[in-house]
Amino acid sequence: MLDIETLVIIFSLHQGQLQVLLCQGQGYPRLPGRLLQDGLTLEDNALACLKEHTSLPQAYLEQLYTYGDLQRRTQTGRLVSVAYFALLASDAIDQLPAQQQWHPVNDLPPLVHDHTDIVHYALRRLRYKLEYSAVGFELLPEAFSLSELQRTYEIILGETLDKRNFRRRILQAGIIEPTPHQRSGGEGRPARLYRYRPDAIAEVKARRLFP
Amino acid sequence: MLDIETLVIIFSLHQGQLQVLLCQGQGYPRLPGRLLQDGLTLEDNALACLKEHTSLPQAYLEQLYTYGDLQRRTQTGRLVSVAYFALLASDAIDQLPAQQQWHPVNDLPPLVHDHTDIVHYALRRLRYKLEYSAVGFELLPEAFSLSELQRTYEIILGETLDKRNFRRRILQAGIIEPTPHQRSGGEGRPARLYRYRPDAIAEVKARRLFP
DNA sequence: GCAAAAGTGTTACAGTTACACCCATGG
DNA sequence: CCATGGGTGTAACTGTAACACTTTTGC
Incomplete structure (x- = not known):
């Protein structure tokens, strides 16, 4: 049995820090994820995941990397994770239900699986991208x-x-x-x-x- | 039904040109691809694909992008394609069976599906990467x-x-x-x-x- | 000795960095 | 009037781009 999920690293600025949205995992917090649904493209599936966790239908979204190692499994079988990162404008954040689990990216708790590595990789890409593109505006x-x-x-x-x-x-x-x-x-x-x-x-x- | 394949854009220098390895598709040539095999990581699956088409067990290999639109299908169902690009050293090329279908990247025939776009995206990434990393040596x-x-x-x-x-x-x-x-x-x-x-x-x- | 490719420095210019003070507003 | 954050220009320096001739080999 083979499944695909989309993971979304959702960044936003909050209290002078770059923060990531986490949700409850097994034992440890984890990145928001969602199994790929029939009839949705990968990107639409990632957007649906974003909407589930933030109620926001739109955001800057970019594919990050696809993880397909053998440790990555659901209960029933093998799992491949397509990771995206999202940038939320700070005014959109303020209108959220506010019970979100935002965590400063510099001070993350231990996460399930390799999710910590994935966040760090996303941060590297974001920093890198800031230097040659106009991506910074997406957070304002x-x-x-x-x-x-x-x-x-x-x-x-x-x-x-x-x-x-x-x-x-x-x-x-x-x-x-x-x-x-x-x-x-x-x-x-x-x-x-x-x-x-x-x-x-x-x-x-x-x-x-x-x- | 859901399947995953790895596609590999195999680049090498040949006759003063950057060339791509193609194989026979349905009607048109296509990029080498391989359905993800149980027990192999995505990267190992891409390497296996490389070996099938070149007999070379090793090469510079880098994940490019994952394509998951709805047009992408096998006979039985939905397909997600994880694309990698590979760089072959020019001395390794010379020892190949030589019946390979190499095509100059600047003069490609029409390819199946969106494979032409994928090759062009790979070329963009290769050019870009050349400017900040030492990837050029992989072709020599x-x-x-x-x-x-x-x-x-x-x-x-x-x-x-x-x-x-x-x-x-x-x-x-x-x-x-x-x-x-x-x-x-x-x-x-x-x-x-x-x-x-x-x-x-x-x-x-x-x-x-x-x- | 000549054809063919390898090898070698300098100068002008452009872009980057470092740096300190005045301005407009609210209380 | 003072505290707070907004707004402004220049000079030294560093990195980049443009450019032509000499050297070594094979024939």
């Missing part, structure tokens, strides 16, 4: 300030960035545009809000290093 | 000259590279080392042979472009 609301964007990058990359250099580069890249609005209400000077330009080229070709 | 024999290495890069990338810059960068990266041997017998001055340093770090972190 539609309108955001440059400081919020910079904080997002810093949280994911785990390092601080220079404010002036960050702004210059992100604006020169032409992938965001100012909106007429400002974020006021907080302390300090109100920030101009920007939005991602949907017509911008999503992936900027990185300069070749080698050779 | 163990000992190679710098000119041969440069030609390999030029063929895959589809552009010419500056000889002096190429040499400086590849040597500075410290990923190859000279051997005491030379390649003589051809026309012109004999070339010093180099080999890949197995202790070198395989992936060089590309400079971040963004931001």
Whole structure:
């Protein structure tokens, strides 16, 4: 007997940290998963899994890797796991039932099977992808300030960035545009809000290093 | 009924071109594939597929993508295809039965299903990977000259590279080392042979472009 | 000695990094 | 008026790209 499941590593920003959604497994927490349903593509099945756990029908979703080792089994037989990772916008999170099990990716409890390795691999891919594509916006609301964007990058990359250099580069890249609005209400000077330009080229070709 | 197959896009250099191994499909040529066998991991199944078609037990092998749309079917039911790409060293090729169906990747015949798209995606990944990892060596024999290495890069990338810059960068990266041997017998001055340093770090972190 | 491929450095330019102060608002 | 976060430019440096001639071998 052979089964396929989709696993989804669901990332979001929360309390200044990158967090992952976990659910109850056998003994240990585990990644949300769902057996592949007849009539659904792999991606639709992953989206259905996302919806089961967050009620959100849509999100940035990308295939990560397919795991097919022999330890991977259901009760009845062999299992192959197709892992996806998802990025949730922080404003979407705030509207959730709030009884979710979010865990900071830097401080995960032990997980079932190899799920810890899978999360770490997803994080590696996310960091890597941040460096040559515009994927960081997926974690922010539609309108955001440059400081919020910079904080997002810093949280994911785990390092601080220079404010002036960050702004210059992100604006020169032409992938965001100012909106007429400002974020006021907080302390300090109100920030101009920007939005991602949907017509911008999503992936900027990185300069070749080698050779 | 649900089945899993592994597909393998087998690349090699041949006659100054990057070529792909195809086999006979229904009406059109197709990529080598093999239904997942009980007791084999996905990767071992892909290796078994490679061995069926080339008699080579080993090669550079990397998972590419898993295709799970609804058009993908066997006679009996649904099919999910886990695609891998393989790189064969050019000296290994020369020892093959030679009745293989190699096709230049730039001049493919029409293929069954979406196999043409899969090959093009594999090529994109190969090109991309060449820019930040040492994967180019996998297509060469163990000992190679710098000119041969440069030609390999030029063929895959589809552009010419500056000889002096190429040499400086590849040597500075410290990923190859000279051997005491030379390649003589051809026309012109004999070339010093180099080999890949197995202790070198395989992936060089590309400079971040963004931001 | 000539054809053919191997090998070798320097200079101009572009992109990256480092760095400190003034501005607008709310309380 | 002061605390808080927003916003701005320049100079040194580092890495990249462009470029032409000499060397070694076989015939």
